[in-house]
Amino acid sequence: MVLKVFFPACCSSAESGLLVGRWIPEQNSAVVLAMIHxxxxxxxxxxxxxxxQQATQVEVSVLGSWTNSKQATEESLDRFLEDLGTIFSHDPWIQLSKEKGSKFWSCCTAGKQSEGDSTSEIIVVYYDQRKVMLSQLHPLQGPAAAPDQKVEDASRLATVFDTVARSKLLFMKDRYDEGPIQLTHWQSEGVEASIIVELMKQASVPVCMLVTFLLSLVSGTCKSRMLTFWPLSFIWSKLSTCEQLGHRLQHLQIVSSNRKAQNQTQLMRKANIFLSLFIDMVLGILLMSWLYRKNRIGHLANALVPMADHVAQQLQDLLQWLMGVPAGLKMNRALDQVLGRFFLYHIHLWISYIHLMSPFIEMILWHVGLSACLGLTVALSILSDIIALLTFHIYCFYVYGARLYCLKIYGLSSLWRLFRGKKWNVLRQRVDSCSYDLDQLFIGTLLFTILLFLLPTTALYYLVFTLLRLLVVVVQGLIHLLVDLINSLPFYSILLRLCRSYRLASGVKFRVLEQEAGKPLRLLMQINPLTYSSVVQTYRLPTYSCYPKDSWGSLCKKLFVGELIYPWKHKVQKQD
Incomplete structure (x- = not known):
């Protein structure tokens, strides 16, 4: 069986001593963690x-000896290190040596397990101890991501990565510390630390306590019984701004919580949420500074009323066109005039309301612009709600046209069953046979004829206002997609993949350093980082859905039969 020795590259120039690490018998591998001098x-x-072993739950032991010929001053050192195998009694006892004047290493084993083995059956694998300790090995995704052999290799690599990661406490002690034990490992040049980071950790404790207290007050206010009554509960559940504020409130509670993350996944989630909040607020402040510079709020308020007048004029022209002979179609004159005047009156009411509110528009926009300091997503959600309020008359037109068209469609389908001697059984939810008398057939024929001849006029109005409504919904949908993108994009993971790609590992690759007959094969283990698409898919943050529950086929069916599609979406919290 081939013996694999994972040797840290940082220890290749260390002084002679003992190899300390973990022996993995099921893989016939030895993971060297440090040197004892x-x-x-x-x-x-x-x-x-x-x-x-008690502190790290890793079976750390002395695996063998390491001899650096450049550091050895006595010829009996090799013999002494070999004799240490009788004291620590590890089987097999690994003897690694760096020969003077040669680029090749010598590696052999002693013990009962090594009888009959040769040095050609030993593979020395160099690995970067720091990168392996800090990286997180991700399993291959998908049911058929890799064959069984590759999955088994991935589990073996996971054992090596886990051994190095759990030995963090061992790396806290180095050769410069006072004590009877002197070690060499990846932190031998000094334990990494940052005064700024430590100060921020100390200062974050009272800040998090204060933020948690304030958030508890806000959360308690939001959950008060006053907000559970109609219409406040209805407004809270339908406005995008309230949904986004509630979502960000949950994020703030997660970030400011003093509960320690249990694993690496929870820690990454907290970091992604914190960076998402930070980027969102920075973008919101930039937007706010742009809006209040050069009196852009005033220019926007002055352009809003003329824009509303222009939209109203275009709608009036459209209604005048529908009240005539649109595209050469012969419409029902009486119904056409009634519907046209009805919608024209609604437009007149809406424009009157806009002009009544025009003196207060600039003040409203000025205060709404301040909400951008809460984040760009909050500003976009407010923009979506403003668009919904400004196009409320279009939604009313769509509701009127859809209700009238739906009534005619269901009436025609019911009368069509009457001609075929059928009826809809409400109790059993099916179509049953039924016999009708002459009067019922006469009245049904009369109603069917009236509804059939009135259907083109109603269908034309329904088609036009449905297209207008869909145009508004598409604009709001694009805004919601942008909000969802900012809410769910794992910025920290993407930044980590960009700056320190080894932190998110999907596997390793091996490069041959030396290979000669009679000498151990030397390999260099390098980390393969996750792809950006896998990073986004793995660490994507949960967010409320801004998509309808119905499928595309169901939506098309509803549009065809005239069933009402509400402007707000059914928002469902996604699970982790």
Whole structure:
């Protein structure tokens, strides 16, 4: 069986000593974690390794000896290191040595398991200890992502990565620390630390406590019984701004919580939420500064009323065209005039309302612009609600036309069943046979004829106002898609993939360093980072859905039969 020795590249120039690491018998592999240098007392080494095992839950032991010929000053050092195998009694005992004047390494084993083995059956794998410890190995996604052999190799790599990651406490001690044990590992040049980061950690505790207290007050106010009564509950559930504020409130509660993350996934989720909030607020402040610069709010308020007048004039021209002979179609004159005047009156009421509110529009926009400091998503949600309010008359036209068209469609379908001797059984929810008398057939024929000849006029109005309504819904849908993108995009994970790609690993690749007959094969293990699409898919944040529950086929069916499609969406919280 081939013996694999995972050797940290940072220890290749270390002084002679003992190899400390974990032995994985099911893989016949040894993961070297550190070097123990002279002088040391074997009893103290065993006590130190026992304490490390209790603290890290990793079976750390002395795997063998390491000899650096550049550091050796006595010829008996090799023999002494070999004799240490009888004290620590690890089977097999690995003997690694760096020969002087040669680029090749020497590696052999001693013990019962190594009888009959040769050095050609040993593979020394270099690995970057720091990158392996900080990286998170992700499993291959998909039911057929890889064959069974590749899945087994991935599980073996996960064991190596997990061993190095769980040995973090071992890396806190190096050769410069006072004590009987002197180690060499990836932090041998000094433990990494940042004064700024430590100060921020200390300052974040009272800040998080204050934010948590304020958020609890806001959350308690939002859950008060006063807001559960109609119409406040109806407005809270339908306005996009209220939905977005509630979503961001949950994010703030997660970020400011003093509960420690249980695993790496929860820690990444917190970091993604924090960076999403930060970027959202920065974009919102930039938008607010742009709006209040050069009196753009005033220019927007002055252009809003003429824009509303222009839209109203276009709608009036459209209604005048429908009240005539649209596209050469012969319409029912009486019904056409009634519907046209009805809709023209609604437009007149709406324009009167806009002109009545015109003196207050600039003040309203000025205060609404301040909400951008809460984030760009809040500003976009307010924009979506403003569009819904400004186009409320178009929605009313669509509702009137859809109700009238739906009534005619269901009336014609019911009368069509009457001609065929059928009826709809409400109790059993099916079509049953039925016998009708002469009077019923006469009245049914009369009503069917009237509804059939009135249908083209109603269908034309329904078609026009449905297209206008769909245009508004498309604009609102694009805004909601942008809000969902900002809410759910894992900015921290993407930034981590861009700056430190090894932190998000999808696997490893091996590069041959040395290969010669009679010498151990030396490989360099390099980390393959996750693709950007996999990063987004894996760490995407949950958000409320802004899409209708119905499928495209169901929506087309509803549009054809005239069933009402409401302007607001059914927002459902996605689960992790």
């Amino acid at each position: 002279f002088p040391f007392i074997p009893g103290q080494v065993k006590q130190f390794l026992y304490e490390m």
